[in-house]
Amino acid sequence: MTHDVLLSASAKAARVHLATSFVVSAEVSNAEKILMLLLTTHADERGECRVQQEVLAAEYGCSPRFVRRLLAQLRQKGFLQWNRSGRHNCYRLSANVVAHPAFLPSKTPQKRVSNAKKHLF
Secondary structure, eight states, rough: OOHHHHHHHHHHHHTTTTTTTHHTTTTSSSHHHHHHHHHHHHHHHTTOOOOHHHHHHHHSSHHHHHHHHHHHHHTTTTTTEEEETTTEEEEETTTTBBBBBBGOSSSSOOOOOOOHHTOOO
C-alpha cells in the first residue's frame, strides 16, 4: 500500500463514520469491520460507493476472493447491499452502519481566522 492511498483514505474517512452499534457488534467479525471501514472511505454522504473489488483487496492486503466472501457475509447479515451498474457494483451501506449525514463534516473547509490576525493593532 502506498503512502498516497493512506492519505486519501484518511481524508475520506473523516467524512463518513461507522456507527458504534456496528463496531461493537459481536455478530460481525473483525475482518468484516475492516472491510466496512474501507468501504466507508470510498462512500459518499448517502453511504454509496463504486469501488472495484481489486482496489479493496489491495487496500486490505488480501485477495479479491477474500473480499468477495466478506462482501457476501455483510450482505447476508443486512449491513450492505449492492447492485450491478454497468461494469461496476454500486455498494450501499446500511443506515445502521453509517452515521446520519447531518453529523458529517462538510466537504467545504471553513475559513479560520488565526489568533495572530485577531490581535493586530
